[in-house]
Amino acid sequence: MKGSHSRRRFMKMVAGGLLGFSLDGKPTAKAQSQKSPNLVFVFPDQMRAQAMGFMDEDPVVTPILDRFAQESLVLTGAVSNYPVCSPYRAMFMTGRWPHSNGVLSNCNSRSAPHGNELRETDRCWSDVLKDRGYSLGYIGKWHLDAPYRPYVKCENNSDKFAWNEWCSPNRRHGFDLWYAYGTYDYHLTPMYWATDSARNKPIRVKQWGPEHEADLAIKYISNIGGKYRNPSKPFALVVSMNPPHTPYHLVPQRYLDAYAGKTPEDLINRPNVNLKGDTPGGKLARRHTKNYFAMVTGVDDQFGRILKALEEKGLKDNTIVVFTSDHGNCLGSHEQPTKNVHYEESMRIPFLIRWPGRIKARHDDLLLSTPDICPTLLDLMGFAGDISKETEGISHASLFLTGKGLRPTSQLYIWIPVGEPGWGRRGVRTHRYTLMVNKMPDKPIEHVLHDNVNDPYQLKNIADAKPTVVRELTTELEAWLRKNNDPWLKS
Numbered sequence: 001m002k003g004s005h006s007r008r009r010f011m012k013m014v015a016g017g018l019l020g021f022s023l024d025g026k027p028t029a030k031a032q033s034q035k036s037p038n039l040v041f042v043f044p045d046q047m048r049a050q051a052m053g054f055m056d057e058d059p060v061v062t063p064i065l066d067r068f069a070q071e072s073l074v075l076t077g078a079v080s081n082y083p084v085c086s087p088y089r090a091m092f093m094t095g096r097w098p099h100s101n102g103v104l105s106n107c108n109s110r111s112a113p114h115g116n117e118l119r120e121t122d123r124c125w126s127d128v129l130k131d132r133g134y135s136l137g138y139i140g141k142w143h144l145d146a147p148y149r150p151y152v153k154c155e156n157n158s159d160k161f162a163w164n165e166w167c168s169p170n171r172r173h174g175f176d177l178w179y180a181y182g183t184y185d186y187h188l189t190p191m192y193w194a195t196d197s198a199r200n201k202p203i204r205v206k207q208w209g210p211e212h213e214a215d216l217a218i219k220y221i222s223n224i225g226g227k228y229r230n231p232s233k234p235f236a237l238v239v240s241m242n243p244p245h246t247p248y249h250l251v252p253q254r255y256l257d258a259y260a261g262k263t264p265e266d267l268i269n270r271p272n273v274n275l276k277g278d279t280p281g282g283k284l285a286r287r288h289t290k291n292y293f294a295m296v297t298g299v300d301d302q303f304g305r306i307l308k309a310l311e312e313k314g315l316k317d318n319t320i321v322v323f324t325s326d327h328g329n330c331l332g333s334h335e336q337p338t339k340n341v342h343y344e345e346s347m348r349i350p351f352l353i354r355w356p357g358r359i360k361a362r363h364d365d366l367l368l369s370t371p372d373i374c375p376t377l378l379d380l381m382g383f384a385g386d387i388s389k390e391t392e393g394i395s396h397a398s399l400f401l402t403g404k405g406l407r408p409t410s411q412l413y414i415w416i417p418v419g420e421p422g423w424g425r426r427g428v429r430t431h432r433y434t435l436m437v438n439k440m441p442d443k444p445i446e447h448v449l450h451d452n453v454n455d456p457y458q459l460k461n462i463a464d465a466k467p468t469v470v471r472e473l474t475t476e477l478e479a480w481l482r483k484n485n486d487p488w489l490k491s
């Protein structure tokens with residue numbers, strides 16, 4: 001504080017009892033509990049942006065999200081830049097791109113020898129909140145640890161190939177309540193390690209994963225008897241649901257009932273799906289679209305229970321709630337089974353953020369990128385000064401709060417083959433186009449260009465017809481890659 005004006009304001013704030021800072025400048029615990037917002041971050045796995053009723057795309061039943069959208073800032077252009085599990089999760093936690101945070105592929109035994117896991121030393125948004133006195137809870141899928149031998153004994157780990165791993169307490173980045181697993185897709189019989197569970201003692205559950213996780217989230221929010229968190233501290237809670245991820249048939253009947261009598265013709269309205277079903281993608285779509293939508297409806301229902309707990313506890317106004325996903329799902333579009341491709345169904349994700357009285361409910365086509373989430377949340381919560389210098393994403397807090405702020409002109413798309421950081425697919429997505437460039441050893445470079453405005457289902461590759469657009473977007477792509485020190489440029 002400099003000058004008499006500031007000093008006068010300082011004294012006035014002290015007199016008014018509004019000052020939330022001790023004399024050494026650090027926020028007091030009392031001030032934090034009164035002023036710092038809570039955060040509830042809910043992200044199901046593999047939920048595409050199109051699968052929300054209010055988007056008027058998939059004919060899906062999502063009454064909770066439809067209502068939540070009315071109270072939220074909805075980012076209609078949000079994507080997962082590297083639309084697969086672990087790379088998204090590491091970008092979300094660190095605010096850094098894969099070549100910087102080291103998570104270049106999904107965490108499993110094949111990528112483990114390349115050191116592919118979230119580093120203990122990376123400073124995540126949760127580390128900042130811990131240092132700022134928050135209680136932190138993580139519930140659900142984590143998928144940021146490399147499996148190591150002897151592998152955890154479970155159905156998706158074998159001696160030849162392993163997916164699932166326990167997260168040791170020193171690798172939890174500040175989360176003091178832990179109820180999570182690496183990756184495990186048995187949605188009706190999920191498994192978890194609790195805060196104090198030993199690696200060889202996971203908890204086995206017979207309940208649909210999202211419902212079980214919402215039960216615990218509600219207990220955490222309600223916090224009866226102060227059992228789950230320190231009631232005098234603000235909190236941040238992540239609920240990382242696995243559905244609507246495969247296998248799609250593992251969904252309670254009551255959510256299928258929402259689509260009783262519906263045929264594939266009623267449910268599949270995307271012209272990039274072969275509705276005849278005489279191809280693998282078409283068959284998949286006909287067989288599982290109803291199941292996928294039922295899972296989405298189930299996730300919607302469980303999200304609604306979490307929102308209700310916040311209201312009942314009187315925490316709605318001082319809690320930032322985010323609903324998003326780690327990537328989308330093609331489900332037969334373009335003959336693609338799931339994700340990890342540049343198509344809209346794979347890249348576009350829900351991104352809804354509610355903060356009553358602070359963030360105005362509206363739609364915005366901001367080109368949000370995954371590494372932006374970490375600095376944006378910290379900035380919104382009042383900790384802009386604590387954002388790590390290594391963060392590469394940019395804060396959109398100003399845009400969220402005022403509608404004014406930086407507007408990136410594109411989003412980067414990435415796919416990296418395991419152990420080959422300089423190869424694979426890179427691309428950019430703008431408000432108009434998606435360009436994808438595929439570079440693999442001993443193969444010609446492939447270019448795919450879609451005009452997403454005139455061809456929203458990306459049925460045509462117009463790269464050959466539009467060389468000028470390809471050139472301009474390649475320049476944009478190279479700028480991203482130079483900034484990220486991506487060795488792909490030199491491959």
Ligand code: CA
Pocket residue numbers: 045046084085086326327
């Ligand atoms: Ca995933």
